[in-house]
Amino acid sequence: MYRYDEFDERFVRERVAQFRDQVNRRLSGAITEDEFKPLRLKNGVYLQLHAYMLRIAIPYGTLSARQLRQLALIGEKFDRGYGHFTTRQNLQFNWPRLRDVPEILDLLADVEMHCIQTSGNCIRNVTADQFSGVAADEIEDPRPVAELIRQWSSAHPEFSYLPRKFKIAVTGAAHDRAAVKVHDIGLRIVRNTAGETGYEIIVGGGLGRTPMIGKVVRDFLPKGDLLAYLEALMRVYNAEGRRDNKYKARVKILVHEIGIEEFQARVEAEFAALDRTTINADREEVARIAAYFAAPPYEKRPAVSQTYQAARAANPAFAAWADVNVTPHKAPGYAALTISLKGIGAVPGDMTSEQMRAAAGLAERYSFGELRVTHAQNLVLPHVAQDDLFAVWKALGNARLAEANVGLITDIIACPGLDYCALATARSIPIAQALSQRFADPARQREIGPLGIKISGCINACGHHHVGNIGILGLEKRGEESYQITLGGDATENAALGDILGPGLTAAEVPDAIERLVEVYLGQRNTGEAFIDTVRRLGIAPFKAAFLQEIDHAAA
């Protein structure tokens, strides 16, 4: 993992002092509430429905056991004993008092954490594949470049007052687990015909009220030119992105309005005009960062663990859990293990302080002290010896963290919705809970197989409903919550936006409607075919028919 040097340490401490000063200037009236708002947002402090919310950056989803313990402490001391992991690999506390925020920031700085740019119209926390450095299908670990971008984007003098927020995601693997095509910039590490690695740059993806799949703006950027290229792209956006309408201010709208060719031409012209050597990080700096992400000292192990196989054979519940929660690892005899934060009927992404400590302890004992946060709101122990999987599973069970549902229908992504959020038009969490309970039966979940449900409580789409295999969008119609169902969305390298199936449903009608969609799939799938593939093969027609029939039935 990356460790702060003296400069990073001082930078984060100075940011805390700066925020204290900003709060004081607000209190003295030197700056107005309107002026203060973006300053607090750029430090992760939101005003929600019932309280302030503090969003803590977990850069590219990498977290140490020590950091997780500190989050557990903060949750206990300043919140209600839990935290909430978000779809951008961050952690939110929902109940801190404003006056405690500077003290929380100090505690975070003690473990090399911060809230810098977790909100506001600036470059946000950089996200990455949760299996970075671990995945068998990886060309190169994307965390060093994510860290380089984290540093470069922090308190950027030119790009801190952008037209709108700006999200960057990176992946180094063939299979996209970071949803790079629905980010303002998606960065894929690729290899060119000469065998060199570089970056494919995708721009203009995003969800919200105008969902769009990103387009390639540079198919191969030499690694050494990254910062200069980003500066050129951001300058074009900062200068030309729309500022007349906040709903049209994301870079996706600029790309859409002028076309990807024109956007590309403007970026390339800007890039050509730059003195790149004065902007780029030198090779040694890149190497310095990369060295922190060297593989941990794995032991030499056989590729297949007899202990693990024997435990699987003897314990079907363990085997069922391992089938969905365990991911192959680069290192022989190791596995990456996803801890589901989607207990049946629980709030997706919530974790108690006690559970955080349990997970931290397991990371220390079994995973070189390291954890990851996934954009699907789960945690990962990235380096567990297969020999240890059974012991870890038992310990997770004691902490109520052994739900065997990763990637299955109850592994639901949901935004906080109207239970917390000031922007929400409907509740999301109770819908997730109802669906989780409806599909609770483990055997049935396994029978259904991989199926991603994503729920947003408003059109801003924090729950990524557009790219859910089944998406649920909560709206408000004449004072009632109304849920719009979409089908066929996909956040991976096959990124697709879901199609709306029909009129909105009441909260109570949602589970039956989802049940109908699942029935169509189970009735029509080919052997081994996942839900999304059946939807692709058949199109939405048969699903839509069943959905409309269900609505008629409900109305009758």
Place this chain on the structure above:
Amino acid sequence: MPLLDAGGRFVADRFHRFNSGEATDHPCVLVSLADLPAVLAVRGDQEIGVEIANTVEIAALAPHFDALALIGIAFPAYADGRGFSLAKRLRRDGFTGTLRAIGPLIADQFAYALACGFDEVELPEANAARQPAEHWVKAAAAFSATYQRGYAREASILDQRRAARLEGRNG
């Protein structure tokens, strides 16, 4: 309106805002982009400054760089960051005169404005009254070093790391 120099001191404005039809005999006149050609055509030995919107194409100004002592970029709102990029481009394209940010900036933006190439900030009266000079000085010094290379300020963190590496190698 109150003018803050790069050191965070409120100073007298030597420029006089020119209104169309006026005589241009003031030693330092600040004109609109529309008035610029006419003023340049009849200028004596005065210093000429131009005030521009943050959307102006640099190509429209570049021919006049040598004749201009000052370019003032309007910030219609403090959250409108286009002026930062325009300033950076003007510097890159060779403008060496004074760059002035004009608008309701806040102290927290002072360091950014200087880094992007501005030399001074002209504030509305009310904003200057709320934010005394010491706030600007303090805010500008909030970070002893930052990460970005290629901006007009002391050595970036990346450059300091590089210097430390070289020193380690030679020492």
